Amino acid sequence: MSGDPYSGAASRWASGASLVYGPAAEALVRRCPHPLEGRLVLDAGAGTGAATAPLVAAGARVVAVDRSAGMLGWRAADRPPSVVADVRALPLGDDAVAAAVAAFVLNHLPDPVRGLAELGRVTRRGGAVLASVFATDFRSALRDRVDAAAADAGWQVPDWYLAMKADTVPLVGDAPAMARAAREAGLDDVAAEQCTVDVGIERAEQLVDYRFGQAPFAAWLDALGVRRAGDVRSAAVAALPARVAYRPRVVVLVARAR
Ligand SMILES: C[S@@+](CC[C@H](N)C(=O)[O-])C[C@H]1O[C@@H](n2cnc3c(N)ncnc32)[C@H](O)[C@@H]1O
Numbered sequence: 001m002s003g004d005p006y007s008g009a010a011s012r013w014a015s016g017a018s019l020v021y022g023p024a025a026e027a028l029v030r031r032c033p034h035p036l037e038g039r040l041v042l043d044a045g046a047g048t049g050a051a052t053a054p055l056v057a058a059g060a061r062v063v064a065v066d067r068s069a070g071m072l073g074w075r076a077a078d079r080p081p082s083v084v085a086d087v088r089a090l091p092l093g094d095d096a097v098a099a100a101v102a103a104f105v106l107n108h109l110p111d112p113v114r115g116l117a118e119l120g121r122v123t124r125r126g127g128a129v130l131a132s133v134f135a136t137d138f139r140s141a142l143r144d145r146v147d148a149a150a151a152d153a154g155w156q157v158p159d160w161y162l163a164m165k166a167d168t169v170p171l172v173g174d175a176p177a178m179a180r181a182a183r184e185a186g187l188d189d190v191a192a193e194q195c196t197v198d199v200g201i202e203r204a205e206q207l208v209d210y211r212f213g214q215a216p217f218a219a220w221l222d223a224l225g226v227r228r229a230g231d232v233r234s235a236a237v238a239a240l241p242a243r244v245a246y247r248p249r250v251v252v253l254v255a256r257a258r
Helices: 010-030 052-057 112-122 141-151 159-171 177-182 205-214 214-225 228-236
Strands: 040-044 062-065 082-084 098-105 123-132 189-196 199-205 241-247 250-255
Touching: 010 052, 010 123, 010 205, 010 214, 010 250, 040 052, 040 112, 052 062, 052 205, 062 250, 098 112, 112 177, 123 177, 141 205, 141 228, 141 241, 159 177, 177 189, 177 250, 199 205, 205 214, 205 228, 205 241, 214 228
Parallel strands: 040 062, 040 098, 062 082, 098 123
Antiparallel strands: 123 250, 189 250, 199 241
């Protein structure tokens, strides 16, 4: 992927996409097999800090890394230290952190084994390496209706998003593939499973704000302007039943560095 598809996405991500990514990150961090209190933990592909928040709540000291300066810059003064870097070439020494969390970033990598190996390198022996991605077999007719409402208003699926779905998402998009990648990366005690996460999305407005908060919509919504973007949001909400129950399926990896 060239360029930064997240460069203008931070504000909508933090207020919209995080409705799902926040609870999903919380569920991931809860799986950590050892205490986090007082320990230095890496949030890799941190974005606007969905996983940083539960890590801090668990008492961890966090260092965040992301390829997107725009995402890391979101409310940076209120967040732990961060550095713009690729998760496959982390600017950290061996055994630098007690644990590493990679929430919904491995799906961006053409070489997720390299990313996982790098997480293992910087995590001290026995420390947790936690990762999550959306399962490739997860479908939502309701989310598709939101996309259709956007398409009716002129949204076109960005090429980078199509390429990601076709090329990199499947590499770790089911539990066996994730487990294979983690073992190949040299991680220990590898456990990968697919689970449904109750992210608490119950209303049409929440589902639309989540979906429109994602990066593929950011540039398009910005170009529409506030009033027109509001009209599109209303049309998408009207395309849904008032009550929705959006429960994504997620592949979760819990492993240890060796
Ligand atoms: C789907 S978002 C997830 C953000 C955050 N972890 C969350 O759960 O809300 C993916 C993030 O990974 C970052 N990213 C993509 N490829 C990356 C790479 N090779 N190295 C570091 N960050 C990357 C993007 O900039 C983006 O912030």
